Amino acid sequence: xxxxxxxxxxxxxxxxxxxxxxxxxxxxxxxxxxxxxxxxxxxxxxxxxxxxxxxxxxxxxxxxxxxxxxxxxxxxxxxxxxxxxxxxxxxxxxxxxxxxxxxxxxxxxxxxxxxxxxxxxxxxxxxxxxxxxxxxxxxxxxxxxxxxxxxxxxxxxxxxxxxxxxxxxxxxxxxxxxxxxxxxxxxxxxxxxxxxxxxxxxxxxxxxxxxxxxxxxxxxxxxxxxxxxxxxxxxxxxxxxxxxxxxxxxxxxxxxxxxxxxxxxxxxxxxxxxxxxxxxxxxxxxxxxxxxxxxxxxxxxxxxxxxxxxxxxxxxxxxxxxxxxxxxxxxxxxxxxxxxxxxxxxxxxxxxxxxxxxxxxxxxxx
Numbered sequence: 208x209x210x211x212x213x214x215x216x217x218x219x220x221x222x223x224x225x226x227x228x229x230x231x232x233x234x235x236x237x238x239x240x241x242x243x244x245x246x247x248x249x250x251x252x253x254x255x256x257x258x259x260x261x262x263x264x265x266x267x268x269x270x271x272x273x274x275x276x277x278x279x280x281x282x283x284x285x286x287x288x289x290x291x292x293x294x295x296x297x298x299x300x301x302x303x304x305x306x307x308x309x310x311x312x313x314x315x316x317x318x319x320x321x322x323x324x325x326x327x328x329x330x331x332x333x334x335x336x337x338x339x340x341x342x343x344x345x346x347x348x349x350x351x352x353x354x355x356x357x358x359x360x361x362x363x364x365x366x367x368x369x370x371x372x373x374x375x376x377x378x379x380x381x382x383x384x385x386x387x388x389x390x391x392x393x394x395x396x397x398x399x400x401x402x403x404x405x406x407x408x409x410x411x412x413x414x415x416x417x418x419x420x421x422x423x424x425x426x427x428x429x430x431x432x433x434x435x436x437x438x439x440x441x442x443x444x445x446x447x448x449x450x451x452x453x454x455x456x457x458x459x460x461x462x463x464x465x466x467x468x469x470x471x472x473x474x475x476x477x478x479x480x481x482x483x484x485x486x487x488x489x490x491x492x493x494x495x496x497x498x499x500x501x502x503x504x505x506x507x508x509x510x511x512x513x514x515x516x517x518x519x520x521x522x523x524x525x526x527x528x529x530x531x532x533x534x535x536x537x538x539x540x541x542x543x544x545x546x547x548x549x550x551x552x553x554x555x556x557x558x559x560x561x562x563x564x565x566x567x568x569x570x571x572x573x
Contacts, residue, residue, distance in 0.1 A: 241289035257542035327346075443475070445481040
């Protein structure tokens with residue numbers, strides 16, 4: 208019996224050769240939002256891994272929406288042109304489908320690079336700026352207070368997401384993902400821990416869903432039907448009284464009704480008081496709950512590091528696709544090794560065909 212992990216999958220109208228997704232992971236190596244040679248090297252390597260889909264890192268819709276000053280952006284022609292050069296290089300050597308995650312960090316923006324400590328920098332810092340959020344509440348004590356978005360601000364950000372989606376379509380991305388997880392701006396509207404508004408965008412669940420759904424609708428209007436438009440959601444804040452799995456299911460159903468192609472379930476990131484039960488498969492139950500509630504595909508992620516582990520997740524139907532993140536950085540040939548272990552076949556570049564081990568001589572599809 209063949210491994211289900213390596214069976215093809217139709218993500219909307221997009222054909223994937225297997226069910227392994229490379230999750231979006233920030234690399235903080237852009238200049239003024241523009242991709243650099245680093246991105247050619249990094250994504251070029253991952254595009255030769257044999258995965259079914261490669262998702263580029265969180266790409267901001269505005270300069271002030273970046274997590275750090277090194278984040279990728281897609282807010283102007285220069286950003287688009289730089290990313291186009293990266294994609295041209297990657298696509299010259301790989302036909303792996305490419306997705307992009309469109310994002311705005313909100314109150315979690317304006318931070319230093321992780322390897323320089325990652326602390327938030329105030330607006331007067333040379334690499335800092337004024338942040339915005341659903342409400343004027345900082346992520347944690349000691350950080351600069353964000354501006355609560357007024358109606359003009361909401362309109363501006365909706366338009367920025369839509370404009371970035373148009374650019375992503377022009378760049379020829381095979382799929383587009385909206386980032387509404389990990390405590391970033393859209394999640395800041397969803398969670399009652401961050402959203403203290405008293406207008407139609409705060410209070411009840413329906414009100415807190417309103418702005419993220421407006422953003423999604425604006426993007427869906429400009430993304431052709433043949434391009435999957437997916438959403439990443441934190442299944443829970445891991446904080447009592449915060450966003451939880453029931454809220455997630457309601458959000459997922461609303462997205463499905465509005466033409467969302469798939470839901471990618473992660474968790475946390477909204478509050479420094481979160482208590483995450485870290486361990487293998489710790490987010491799989493969240494994905495399972497959403498999958499039981501919607502008909503569209505569900506992606507799971509989080510400490511999925513072993514081939515048998517990934518196979519069990521898709522084999523039991525807990526999720527349709529498995530996203531691999533840090534394990535892929537540690538082992539950029541993770542899909543090769545998973546296929547060898549599971550007795551499956553995987554695609555490799557012609558230049559690498561002779562790398563098949565003696566223990567799995569028929570590993571590579573030719």
